[in-house]
Amino acid sequence: MKIVVTVKQVPDTNAEKTFDPANNRLNRSTIENVLNPFDEYAIEEALRLKEKLGGDTTVTVLTMAPESGRDVVRKALAMGADSAALLSDAAVGGSDAMATAYALAQALKKTGFDLILTGTQSTDAICSIVPAAIAEHLGVPCLTFAKKVTVSDGAIEVQRETESGYLRVSAPLPALVSVTKSANEPRYPSLKGIMGAKKKEIAPLSLADIGADTALLGDPGSRTRVTAIAPVGPRPKGTVITAADATEGARAVIDFLVAKKVI
Amino acid sequence: MNALVIFVEQEQGALRRIGFEMASKGAEIAKVLAIPSVAVVLGAGANVAAEQLKSTPVDIIAAGEDVPVEKYLLDPAVDALEALLKEKGPSYVLFPASNAGKDLAARVAVRLNAGVITEATELSVVDGTLVAQSPKFGGSAIATIDFKDSTYAVVLCRPNSFAARKEPGKGELITLAAPAGKTYVAVIEERVAQEAGAVGVDEASVVVSGGRGLGGPEHFDIIEALAAALGGAVGASRAAVDAGWISHSHQVGQTGKSVAPQLYIACGISGAIQHKVGMRSSGTIVAINKDPNAPIFEFCDLGVVGDIFQIVPALTQLVKERKGTG
Ligand SMILES: Cc1cc2nc3c(=O)[nH]c(=O)nc-3n(C[C@H](O)[C@H](O)[C@H](O)COP(=O)(O)OP(=O)(O)OC[C@H]3O[C@@H](n4cnc5c(N)ncnc54)[C@H](O)[C@@H]3O)c2cc1C
Numbered sequence A: 001m002k003i004v005v006t007v008k009q010v011p012d013t014n015a016e017k018t019f020d021p022a023n024n025r026l027n028r029s030t031i032e033n034v035l036n037p038f039d040e041y042a043i044e045e046a047l048r049l050k051e052k053l054g055g056d057t058t059v060t061v062l063t064m065a066p067e068s069g070r071d072v073v074r075k076a077l078a079m080g081a082d083s084a085a086l087l088s089d090a091a092v093g094g095s096d097a098m099a100t101a102y103a104l105a106q107a108l109k110k111t112g113f114d115l116i117l118t119g120t121q122s123t124d125a126i127c128s129i130v131p132a133a134i135a136e137h138l139g140v141p142c143l144t145f146a147k148k149v150t151v152s153d154g155a156i157e158v159q160r161e162t163e164s165g166y167l168r169v170s171a172p173l174p175a176l177v178s179v180t181k182s183a184n185e186p187r188y189p190s191l192k193g194i195m196g197a198k199k200k201e202i203a204p205l206s207l208a209d210i211g212a213d214t215a216l217l218g219d220p221g222s223r224t225r226v227t228a229i230a231p232v233g234p235r236p237k238g239t240v241i242t243a244a245d246a247t248e249g250a251r252a253v254i255d256f257l258v259a260k261k262v263i
Numbered sequence B: 001m002n003a004l005v006i007f008v009e010q011e012q013g014a015l016r017r018i019g020f021e022m023a024s025k026g027a028e029i030a031k032v033l034a035i036p037s038v039a040v041v042l043g044a045g046a047n048v049a050a051e052q053l054k055s056t057p058v059d060i061i062a063a064g065e066d067v068p069v070e071k072y073l074l075d076p077a078v079d080a081l082e083a084l085l086k087e088k089g090p091s092y093v094l095f096p097a098s099n100a101g102k103d104l105a106a107r108v109a110v111r112l113n114a115g116v117i118t119e120a121t122e123l124s125v126v127d128g129t130l131v132a133q134s135p136k137f138g139g140s141a142i143a144t145i146d147f148k149d150s151t152y153a154v155v156l157c158r159p160n161s162f163a164a165r166k167e168p169g170k171g172e173l174i175t176l177a178a179p180a181g182k183t184y185v186a187v188i189e190e191r192v193a194q195e196a197g198a199v200g201v202d203e204a205s206v207v208v209s210g211g212r213g214l215g216g217p218e219h220f221d222i223i224e225a226l227a228a229a230l231g232g233a234v235g236a237s238r239a240a241v242d243a244g245w246i247s248h249s250h251q252v253g254q255t256g257k258s259v260a261p262q263l264y265i266a267c268g269i270s271g272a273i274q275h276k277v278g279m280r281s282s283g284t285i286v287a288i289n290k291d292p293n294a295p296i297f298e299f300c301d302l303g304v305v306g307d308i309f310q311i312v313p314a315l316t317q318l319v320k321e322r323k324g325t326g
């Protein structure tokens, strides 16, 4: 079985963000990139499925990113993925989430797959729409927000988180599943894994390779447009008091809430 | 654009507040654009839900009682929405930023080649077109976004962003038929309710969160009691979730939920950056922590240096007294 995990590079949360006034895009050059923390759960789930299913099961990671995406992919390889593909092309720069999903779907047609695993969101975009859009492009069952994944005999079953509990959902393979944080505890790359990752192949993919229509990509292919972006200043520091006892502390809070009209 | 369509989630006839928020805002925007607003409810209970939507200012309420969304995961809803939207022609479509809302938005958008704006916290009309605001990069920036070259335009709306208005509109009822001649393979085998009726942290207007300072799962009862007294939801830091004291669905922060309630009360939470990014857009932030140097005191509106085990129960009592429930 071929499992493909889509992973994204995201700017480190701790980094100071600045935006290019010319196009309202993030100045990615000034900040360190990391593997989207949500994607680690998808990688871990893929590795666990491989361990369980054995045989000819392989785990490939796929990312669409500039060349710097290599570093992020290395981490996934160090965790234990077998191979990687990096879709990198100047024409994809500026793609919004929907255009990104189109490109990834085209790339997945090229790599082939029985099961696609993704994270549930990326820490920079937090849009959570890429997975479902990929599934729709490929016409495969879309089983998102899974906290438990079971594969057997060409079929898959997941527990899908909802706002009020979960649904147990089954479907035939091939399928796409996005994996939530509750699914597992991602492993740390071992020293052996880190050394081994250096030797693993990261296959470059271009738009020509995947037969993508450039009119649907990058800025021209994006149907949304950021017209302004403004950093939010720090919240002004409020009042901090030291309570002599419980009653005084509680009283201070209630008076404040009443004054603020929140209760 | 010919119409503004609002997808409202319902379960057995019950609506969540976000449905009323979106119906109110959607109707307001449609009115400015001089196009009809259409609320859509699907699945068993849709007719009951439709009656409730009559209290909102929408023009048309489309109910698809027979669309089998409780049997098959979302596929019937995608088909029903696609059919409705093709019939309406160029439209704006609003979805709630819930798990199902996100999937539907993405899939309908692929079918109709639509643009999608996610996590909208404000909608307005500028020069005759819809413009949205959306927090980016963990709330450290606000983007203003509009659509280009879009015949259909999809917006995902964050809960707690718009006021729900009780103000009946035309409320004309129409029936949506189940998609005909389709077979579906993603089967819902079982529906498990974990916290029936509870409002999730991302939708509640008050969130009371507990962190490592609680010291153990048995102490979450003081957080639950304060949340209950305030009519709010219980949140948690990752430290509390990782310790197994409470389930991940309560986690606020970078790897949990992003919340923006009117009131956020952090109890025994230090205020790490990864927690902050999930709650800093809240209306009012109150923090109770025994360490005067806790980072959370740098960005709260009111900070109380003290012991949560003392202050939280005392506060719960005062809230009950104030509300006449204690
Ligand atoms: C990639 C990544 C993602 C992360 N995502 C998240 C996330 O989504 N959400 C999140 O919350 N964290 C997240 N974290 C973890 C984050 O960095 C912090 O470790 C975590 O928020 C700390 O939780 P805490 O404040 O409960 O615990 P601590 O930092 O240990 O703070 C406990 C606080 O309780 C106070 N206290 C103790 N006893 C009492 C008492 N009796 N009365 C009053 N105060 C008391 C202490 O003074 C202390 O300030 C993430 C970290 C990483 C690396």
Ligand SMILES: Nc1ncnc2c1ncn2[C@@H]1O[C@H](COP(=O)(O)O)[C@@H](O)[C@H]1O
Binding pocket: A005, A006, A007, A008, A009, A036, A038, A039, A062, A063, A064, A065, A097, A100, A104, A117, A118, A119, A120, A121, A122, A123, A125, A126, A127, A128, A129, A130, A131
């Ligand atoms: N550029 C990308 N390359 C590979 N995978 C991506 C990319 N963008 C998003 N994804 C996948 O889609 C998931 C959801 O991301 P998003 O919809 O951006 O919040 C992520 O967890 C990734 O698995």
